[in-house]
Amino acid sequence: MNEALLPADEPKRTDPRGFVVMALTAMLRGGLPAFAGLVGTGAIGMGLIVLLPAMAALLSISMGVAWLKWRHLTYTTGHDSIRVERGLLSRHARAVPYDRIQDVGLEQKLLPRLFGLAEVKFETGAGGKDELSLTYLSLEEADRLRELVKERKSLDVTPEVAPEGVVPDGSAAPVLFAMDNRRVMTFGLFEFSLVIFAVLLGAAQQFDFLLPFDPWNWERWAEFATSHRHDFDWLGATGRFGAVLAVVFGFLAVAGAGVLTGVARTFAREYGFTLERTAKGFRRRRGLFTRTDVVMPVHRVQALKIATGALRRRFGWHGLSFVSLAQDAKAANHAVVPFAQMDEIAPVVEAAGFELPDNGVAWHRASRRYRIDSVIRSIVAFGVPATAAAGIALLLSGGNAVSTSATAIGLALLGFVLAVRHWFVWRHTRHALDGPQLFVQHGWLAPRLDIASQVKIQSVEIVQGPIARHRGYAGIKFGLAGGTLEMHGVPLEEACGIRQAVIDSAAAVDFSALPR
Amino acid sequence: MPGAAYYLYKTPMDEVSKVRAGSELTPLHPNHVKVLRLQAAIFALPFAVAAFVLEVVGVLPTGAVIVPILALLAWLVVWMPIRRHYARGFQIAADRLRVVRGILFRSDTVVPFSRVQHIDVSRGPIERYYGLSTLVLHTAGTHNSSIILPGLGEQEALAMREAIREKIASAAQ
Numbered sequence: 001m002n003e004a005l006l007p008a009d010e011p012k013r014t015d016p017r018g019f020v021v022m023a024l025t026a027m028l029r030g031g032l033p034a035f036a037g038l039v040g041t042g043a044i045g046m047g048l049i050v051l052l053p054a055m056a057a058l059l060s061i062s063m064g065v066a067w068l069k070w071r072h073l074t075y076t077t078g079h080d081s082i083r084v085e086r087g088l089l090s091r092h093a094r095a096v097p098y099d100r101i102q103d104v105g106l107e108q109k110l111l112p113r114l115f116g117l118a119e120v121k122f123e124t125g126a127g128g129k130d131e132l133s134l135t136y137l138s139l140e141e142a143d144r145l146r147e148l149v150k151e152r153k154s155l156d157v158t159p160e161v162a163p164e165g166v167v168p169d170g171s172a173a174p175v176l177f178a179m180d181n182r183r184v185m186t187f188g189l190f191e192f193s194l195v196i197f198a199v200l201l202g203a204a205q206q207f208d209f210l211l212p213f214d215p216w217n218w219e220r221w222a223e224f225a226t227s228h229r230h231d232f233d234w235l236g237a238t239g240r241f242g243a244v245l246a247v248v249f250g251f252l253a254v255a256g257a258g259v260l261t262g263v264a265r266t267f268a269r270e271y272g273f274t275l276e277r278t279a280k281g282f283r284r285r286r287g288l289f290t291r292t293d294v295v296m297p298v299h300r301v302q303a304l305k306i307a308t309g310a311l312r313r314r315f316g317w318h319g320l321s322f323v324s325l326a327q328d329a330k331a332a333n334h335a336v337v338p339f340a341q342m343d344e345i346a347p348v349v350e351a352a353g354f355e356l357p358d359n360g361v362a363w364h365r366a367s368r369r370y371r372i373d374s375v376i377r378s379i380v381a382f383g384v385p386a387t388a389a390a391g392i393a394l395l396l397s398g399g400n401a402v403s404t405s406a407t408a409i410g411l412a413l414l415g416f417v418l419a420v421r422h423w424f425v426w427r428h429t430r431h432a433l434d435g436p437q438l439f440v441q442h443g444w445l446a447p448r449l450d451i452a453s454q455v456k457i458q459s460v461e462i463v464q465g466p467i468a469r470h471r472g473y474a475g476i477k478f479g480l481a482g483g484t485l486e487m488h489g490v491p492l493e494e495a496c497g498i499r500q501a502v503i504d505s506a507a508a509v510d511f512s513a514l515p516r
Numbered sequence: 517m518p519g520a521a522y523y524l525y526k527t528p529m530d531e532v533s534k535v536r537a538g539s540e541l542t543p544l545h546p547n548h549v550k551v552l553r554l555q556a557a558i559f560a561l562p563f564a565v566a567a568f569v570l571e572v573v574g575v576l577p578t579g580a581v582i583v584p585i586l587a588l589l590a591w592l593v594v595w596m597p598i599r600r601h602y603a604r605g606f607q608i609a610a611d612r613l614r615v616v617r618g619i620l621f622r623s624d625t626v627v628p629f630s631r632v633q634h635i636d637v638s639r640g641p642i643e644r645y646y647g648l649s650t651l652v653l654h655t656a657g658t659h660n661s662s663i664i665l666p667g668l669g670e671q672e673a674l675a676m677r678e679a680i681r682e683k684i685a686s687a688a689q
Binding site: 325457458459460461462463464465466469477478479480481482483484485499503506507508509510 | 612621626655657659
């Protein structure tokens with residue numbers, strides 16, 4: 001097997017089809033807006049005589065640039081590192097040792113997928129921005145590289161002992177969690193989004209010059225409504241009732257658009273979601289147009305986050321994500337079980353080497369003083385400006401007085417809501433040290449649970465502001481690779497005790513001896 | 517002037533001793549105060565110049581700008597660095613380092629040597645002039661990815677780095 005994987009140690013280029021894809025992408029990105037602009041400004045009237053040569057020039061330029069890029073990028077799979085050289089005028093060379101590569105991710109966007117190509121990303125934990133990636137390789141070559149990195153890594157690292165029931169890569173690995181279309185559909189309904197509304201409004205504002213009329217001219221609309229009044233007669237709705245009906249329809253339309261976008265976006269992202277436990281770690285595949293395939297080694301999981309929403313919680317739906325140094329698309333955490341019941345999440349938590357809190361966990365809440373202080377703080381922070389606004393409103397008259405009083409009432413209400421929230425959120429915020437683990441639960445309507453392993457904590461900071469010092473409580477910030485973990489308003493002595501315990505367990509195990 | 521300088525050093529000590537009562541922390545090198553002062557002075561200079569210009573232009577009554585501004589800057593340059601200096605300290609144990617700082621907002625960080633990825637000793641131009649160094653411990657954590665301990669003597673910082681390095685190396689065996 002090793003023979004087949006040993007590379008010819010000479011520079012290679014990426015797949016030649018890749019430059020076609022790159023040229024097409026560049027053209028779509030640059031060409032479509034240009035075309036829209038031509039149409040919008042009426043230049044299309046000049047006819048195809050101008051348009052066609054322009055498009056041809058654009059196409060050949062993007063082809064040329066893509067070809068140069070492709071021609072001058074080579075990668076070499078060496079003995080201990082992968083090297084990439086690129087650039088025509090300024091050359092860049094980068095070598096990444098196999099040891100440092102934590103993850104090899106494949107991403108297939110729609111266009112490259114049609115050509116059977118994939119983008120290969122090598123994650124080194126450098127922080128996401130400066131990672132090495134190769135665009136585009138054939139699927140076979142991508143798989144070969146992934147296998148190669150795994151092989152090379154395991155040459156000098158003792159291979160991870162596969163737990164019982166785990167089948168090596170290649171054969172069918174046990175599926176830990178998967179979502180069928182029905183589940184994705186349900187998930188989508190909870191992902192209701194109002195963003196589309198904002199986008200539509202924004203687009204209307206941005207492209208109103210393309211419309212044959214001015215959508216912001218209210219007088220024209222009123223005129224239109226009056227002149228077409230009889231078109232609505234079939235509704236049997238007249239006068240005030242008609243107006244109410246229109247508003248209701250408007251809201252339903254927006255809500256419908258919100259639900260639809262939620263479902264569509266969720267389907268695009270989560271379609272065919274599968275999480276498997278392979279010998280090398282957790283393998284997650286998902287996506288409709290952009291299919292992603294990510295492998296996350298078990299040892300790289302630093303902590304777990306279990307989150308839910310105010311509404312979905314009523315139906316028992318939760319989501320589990322892993323905290324690690326690697327980045328997942330834009331999010332810092334890897335969603336491994338996006339939408340499931342707790343009994344589906346439990347086996348994944350166990351497979352990651354963590355435990356869910358059981359009934360025996362000794363939970364602690366923040367100091368009662370902290371609860372009172374946060375309530376007072378939100379009252380003061382909003383009460384003072386509200387009082388000031390009310391005072392000013394008394395001095396003013398007419399429309400100014402009305403708007404200023406409205407501001408005062410708004411501020412007061414906001415302060416009140418925040419104060420109530422702080423009062424209740426205290427009851428639902430708690431933490432516990434339990435065996436080798438650390439639990440932090442927070443949130444009132446949409447509670448979240450963080451589970452961290454004490455040996456994987458990098459540092460512990462105790463912070464105190466002036467009020468906290470006076471009142472004898474403190475915040476604790478844990479240094480976690482790839483995420484944050486904090487406790488607030490812990491009595492100072494307890495905070496010192498927690499720090500002592502966590503650092504004691506962390507200091508006992510060297511970083512290099514952590515399971516990896 | 518030595519009397520005045522002594523007085524300035526003397527007063528805040530009582531204030532600071534309250535903070536440090538019963539503290540097991542090692543204080544920073546005395547020259548650290550001078551570094552902080554010089555940094556504060558560099559920060560204050562543009563404001564002092566602006567106040568002076570306003571005074572010379574004479575838009576406002578004599579002394580209305582320059583007196584409060586200069587008083588504020590004097591407090592910032594002379595008194596604050598002393599408090600900041602005494603609010604800082606560190607404690608080094610067999611397997612961990614503790615770094616404390618802050619007057620109003622206190623921060624008290626502990627890092628086990630077993631979680632230190634690499635160690636830097638850095639020296640800025642001002643620090644170099646006063647023979648000081650800053651020790652920086654890097655961890656893999658997103659929060660506190662680098663723990664900074666300024667105001668160490670050059671030799672002390674190097675010795676600390678060597679000691680921590682040796683501990684990491686022996687633990688990694």
